[in-house]
Amino acid sequence: MRATFCGARRVLSMANMTDLSVQLGPLSLRNPILSASGTYGHGLEMCHFTPPARIGGLVSKTVTPNPRHGNAAPRIAETEAGLLNSLGLENKGVEHYLAHTLPDMAGVDTVVFTNIGGESVDEFIAMARRLGERDEIDAFEVNLSCPNVQGGRLPFGTDPANAARVIEGIKAATTKPVFAKLSPNVSRIADMALAVEAAGADGITAVNTLLGMAVDWRTRKPGLATVQGGYSGPGVKPVALRCAWECARSVSIPVIGCGGISSAEDVLEFLVAGCTAVQLGTACFADPALPGRMVDELTRLLDDAGVARVRDLIGTVQDGTSRTCASNASDAKAQTDAEVVGRP
Amino acid sequence: MPAPPTDARTLRAEVVRVEPCGDDGVILVVRPEHDLAAIRASRFFMLKRDDRVSPLIPRPFSIYRQRDGLLEFLIKVMGRGTRALAESRPGQALILTGPLGNGWPTIDGGGAPWVFLAGGVGCAPFPMAIEQALAGMDGKAPARPEDITFLFGAATKGLLYDLDAYTEQGIRVLAATDDGSQGFHGNVLQLLDGLWERGELPRDVRLLACGPDPMLEAVERLAHANDLACWLSLETLMGCGVGICNGCPVDTRPDGPLGEWPNAKCCVEGPVFSTEAIALG
Numbered sequence: 051m052r053a054t055f056c057g058a059r060r061v062l063s064m065a066n067m068t069d070l071s072v073q074l075g076p077l078s079l080r081n082p083i084l085s086a087s088g089t090y091g092h093g094l095e096m097c098h099f100t101p102p103a104r105i106g107g108l109v110s111k112t113v114t115p116n117p118r119h120g121n122a123a124p125r126i127a128e129t130e131a132g133l134l135n136s137l138g139l140e141n142k143g144v145e146h147y148l149a150h151t152l153p154d155m156a157g158v159d160t161v162v163f164t165n166i167g168g169e170s171v172d173e174f175i176a177m178a179r180r181l182g183e184r185d186e187i188d189a190f191e192v193n194l195s196c197p198n199v200q201g202g203r204l205p206f207g208t209d210p211a212n213a214a215r216v217i218e219g220i221k222a223a224t225t226k227p228v229f230a231k232l233s234p235n236v237s238r239i240a241d242m243a244l245a246v247e248a249a250g251a252d253g254i255t256a257v258n259t260l261l262g263m264a265v266d267w268r269t270r271k272p273g274l275a276t277v278q279g280g281y282s283g284p285g286v287k288p289v290a291l292r293c294a295w296e297c298a299r300s301v302s303i304p305v306i307g308c309g310g311i312s313s314a315e316d317v318l319e320f321l322v323a324g325c326t327a328v329q330l331g332t333a334c335f336a337d338p339a340l341p342g343r344m345v346d347e348l349t350r351l352l353d354d355a356g357v358a359r360v361r362d363l364i365g366t367v368q369d370g371t372s373r374t375c376a377s378n379a380s381d382a383k384a385q386t387d388a389e390v391v392g393r394p
Numbered sequence: 395m396p397a398p399p400t401d402a403r404t405l406r407a408e409v410v411r412v413e414p415c416g417d418d419g420v421i422l423v424v425r426p427e428h429d430l431a432a433i434r435a436s437r438f439f440m441l442k443r444d445d446r447v448s449p450l451i452p453r454p455f456s457i458y459r460q461r462d463g464l465l466e467f468l469i470k471v472m473g474r475g476t477r478a479l480a481e482s483r484p485g486q487a488l489i490l491t492g493p494l495g496n497g498w499p500t501i502d503g504g505g506a507p508w509v510f511l512a513g514g515v516g517c518a519p520f521p522m523a524i525e526q527a528l529a530g531m532d533g534k535a536p537a538r539p540e541d542i543t544f545l546f547g548a549a550t551k552g553l554l555y556d557l558d559a560y561t562e563q564g565i566r567v568l569a570a571t572d573d574g575s576q577g578f579h580g581n582v583l584q585l586l587d588g589l590w591e592r593g594e595l596p597r598d599v600r601l602l603a604c605g606p607d608p609m610l611e612a613v614e615r616l617a618h619a620n621d622l623a624c625w626l627s628l629e630t631l632m633g634c635g636v637g638i639c640n641g642c643p644v645d646t647r648p649d650g651p652l653g654e655w656p657n658a659k660c661c662v663e664g665p666v667f668s669t670e671a672i673a674l675g
Contacts, residue, residue, distance in 0.1 A: 091638050095397040099404060099636070111395075119656050126633045126641035128451045128475075133633060137640045142655070151395070283450050335634035336442060336452055337489055339404035 068352045069359040070345065072106070074326050075252040075304050076227050077161055077189060079106035081345050082321060082360060086308050086331030087112055087165035087191060087231070088137070090341070093151040094158065096334075100342035106327055107161035110151075112193045114167045115177060117143040121198060127264045127273025132283025132310070133332050134262050136198045136276040139167055144180055155186040162186060163229065166220075167193040169200060171212075175219040182224035189226055192216060194246075195233030195258035197280045202261060207233035210245030217249035227252040229306065232297070234286075235261050239293045240300040247301040255306040255329065256294040260286050282332040286310045291323055298324025299371060312340075314347035324365040396662040398636035401431070402494050406444065409486040410464060417552030419470045419515065420480045421458065424488055426465060433457050434497030435522035436604070436627045436666050440635035441467065441479060444487040448478040454632045454661070456518040456604075457493065465490075468555055470515040494635045495665045498602060499625055501527035502534035503541050506598045506623070510544045511582045511613060513605020514553050517546055519627050521556075523602065524563050539564035543595060545585050547605070551576035583612050601625070611675040624669040630660040637662035645673045 070081035084107040090096050092111045102108055120140025127134040141147070147164075155162055164187045168174040174192065181187055194216060195207035206212045213230065220228050230246035232239060234257040243254055259280025264273030290309020298305040304327075307320030312333035320328045334340050352360060407424040415421045422441075435457070442452035453475040459466040471480045482488070501508060501523060508527070510520050524544065530536035547570040548554045554576060560567045569577030570585045578585045582605075589595040597620070603613040604627040617624030633639030643657035644664065650671040652658050658672065 088640075089638055091397070092395045095395055095637060098398070098400055098402065120640060120643065123643050124631055124641075125643065126631055126639060128449055131450070133451060135633070135639070135641065140640050140643075140657075332450070335639050336450060337404050338398075338491055338634065338636050338638070 068349045068357065069361075070348060070352075072326050072361050072364070074306070077107075079161055079327055081106045081348065082317065082325075082327040083341055083345055083348070084161075084163070084306065084327055084329045085109050085334065085341060086329035087163075087193065089331040089334050092141070092147065093154050096338055099338040100340075103159040104342040104345055105160055107163055107188075108158070109163040109191055109329060110147075110165050111141055112139050112165045112167040112196065113141055113144050113147045113177070113181075114139055115144055115173050117141065117146070122275040124273065124275055127279070129262070129264055129273075129281070129283075129285070131285030132281055133335070134264055134274055134279045134281050135259070136274045136279030138198050138276070139196055144177060148181070148184070152184055152186045158186075161188045163189045163191045165191040165193050165231070167196060167199075168216075171215050171219055174216045175223050178220040178223040178228075182226060187226060189229060189252070190220065190224065191229045191231050191255055192220060193231050193258070195231050195235075197233070197235065197259055197261050197278070198276065202278055204233055204235060207242075207258070208236050210241045213242055214245040214249040217246045217251050221250035229253040229255050231255040231258055231308075232293070233258050234289055234293045234309070240296050243297040243301045243305075247303050251303060253304045253306060253326075254297050254301065255308055256297045256325075257290050257309050260289060282310065284310045284312055287316060291320060294320055294325050295323040295367065295369070298365060299369070314344050314351050317344065317348060318351065318363060321360065321363045322365070322367045324367065326361075326364055396637055396659060398494060398662055402492055402636065404489065404491045407465070407488045407490050409482045409484055409488060411484055412480065412482055415468060416470075416555040417550070419468060419555050421556070422467045422469055422479055422482065424465050424467070424490070425463060426490060429463050430460070430465070430493070433460050433493045433522075435526050436519035437493040437495045437497040438635070438665060439465070439467070439490045439492030439494065440632070442475070442489050443478050443482060444489045449475045451475070451633055452489065452491065452635070453479070454494075454629075454635055454665075456627070457522060458518050459521055468515060468518040470555075491635055494661060496663070498523050498627070498666055499668075500532040500534050501537055501602070502531065503527075503537040504535045506600050507596060508537060508542045509586060509595070509599045509601050510542065511586070511601060511603040511605065511609070512544070512546045513582065513603075513609040514548045515555065516603075516605030516609070516627075516629070517555055519604050520544065520602075521559055524560065524565060528563065540566070542566070543568070543589070543599075545570065545582040547571070547582035547585065547609075549573065581609070583609075583616060586616075598622070603627070604629075607674070614669050614674050617669045625666050626669060626672070626674070627666045628660050628664055630665075632661050635661045646671060647673045
């Protein structure tokens with residue numbers, strides 16, 4: 051039902067004057083707007099709010115080897131400028147994803163990322179092997195950084211050597227592009243970025259949620275059943291922007307910005323800071339139709355500013371360094387490269 | 395993953411008026427940017443003001459009434475989100491997502507009588523339930539007014555929101571308050587017990603209930619103990635209302651109709667659940 055209703059339907063962007071396409075490593079995206087893992091379903095659940103053909107790509111909720119029932123409630127707590135969550139990667143496991151979610155994704159007119167999780171290097175590798183042959187998947191995003199499992203210890207999100215082992219193993223197990231999703235809960239995110247780049251990652255997503263906590267002093271109860279959780283929303287944007295900028299200036303693989311983005315202005319800030327694309331997360335909870343609407347807003351903003359190609363903005367922040375974003379430099383060539391993966 | 399209903403959309407709306415209701419509530423009347431088809435009672439919308447001042451996350455509200463192209467929501471002021479909505483002025487822009495959720499089951503006539511149990515602001519999904527039941531739902535025989543007993547309980551009389559509206563519909567309406575300030579002195583379950591004991595209601599009834607958790611847990615126990623058909627409209631924390639945030643889990647019964655998965659999403663699999671499907675207490 052979903053595939054026929056929402057599938058390969060091409061919706062042209064409203065103006066078509068502004069070129070929103072970007073080259074994300076080996077992936078050609080029609081625009082830089084992606085959904086963030088865990089905030090827009092596993093597959094096509096949200097297609098009535100935003101047809102997949104409107105956006106650059108869909109990123110699945112994290113899929114794990116075995117079913118995970120998730121954490122106890124309360125799992126979410128709103129704060130002054132954002133949202134805490136501790137969902138615990140609830141999902142029905144990779145076999146269910148293969149049998150029930152992926153078949154609906156065949157022919158979907160956008161780039162499909164499957165976000166994978168695991169509790170050991172071997173589990174990550176097994177996930178890449180199990181899913182690596184499926185044509186519905188264009189790329190993997192590797193969740194190195196969920197703060198709500200394994201007691202929030204972030205074993206792969208805070209240790210460059212561990213992260214590198216995961217990425218190296220996955221790269222050896224699949225030919226699909228691999229993006230490493232990093233945690234902001236580190237002192238030097240550039241070390242993590244360099245480690246996953248050296249391990250062969252095709253790109254980086256920066257960043258996952260910040261560890262946070264809420265408490266009601268009257269009842270003495272924490273806002274989340276797990277006490278601490280991941281903080282997202284507008285409050286984290288400056289932190290995420292800095293992390294993404296630091297990653298982008300440290301590596302030559304493309305960076306996807308993520309964290310607190312809720313307007314087209316935010317999108318362009320991340321691009322200027324060096325990101326090639328962005329992901330929308332918590333903002334979609336308040337307005338599930340936001341990703342599609344943001345594409346229109348982006349076009350309008352760029353039209354008003356007289357920017358013909360959004361990719362010309364990538365990495366143009368005047369931060370005192372002189373550099374050329376690798377993904378930007380290779381962009382012109384890649385646009386004409388018949389072998390690129392993806393569906394512009 | 396269960397998907398949101400296919401008729402749900404995000405739309406803009408404008409506040410038409412805000413009417414005080416009870417000690418701490420308002421009825422928020424809004425005009426959506428376009429007309430909506432008739433909405434089943436106990437479906438809901440996620441609401442927030444379209445500004446950068448209000449809380450980030452929208453709040454879920456049952457549809458209270460739908461008439462003349464307007465939507466009405468009963469809002470009890472409990473915190474930042476509800477206060478922002480209650481303090482809206484005519485002309486204020488809102489973002490609505492909906493209609494969401496499943497709504498009440500078919501409330502038909504001819505079978506066992508219906509007892510609707512409301513606790514405080516849990517009355518919100520009932521005005522339209524009564525209206526739709528009397529008009530006939532899903533092609534089934536309409537309920538007659540004498541088929542429906544509405545038991546409305548609250549802590550005090552000022553929290554029996556809009557009580558008069560129910561008496562206009564010709565059904566039996568009885569109120570209960572914890573402090574005895576109006577109607578029966580006690581709660582709705584004690585009120586129901588009294589009706590049974592005095593033979594004023596058959597033992598075999600069908601129950602719909604909406605209210606605070608302890609009340610719903612008691613209704614669940616009552617339904618199981620007496621083998622009664624019973625549906626509960628639940629209120630949980632919700633981050634999105636459309637099934638993507640996973641923030642509204644409800645424990646399911648291992649042998650129930652929802653299958654083996656230990657929790658259901660209140661927003662897309664509910665908010666109305668049969669007591670055969672979930673385990674509250």
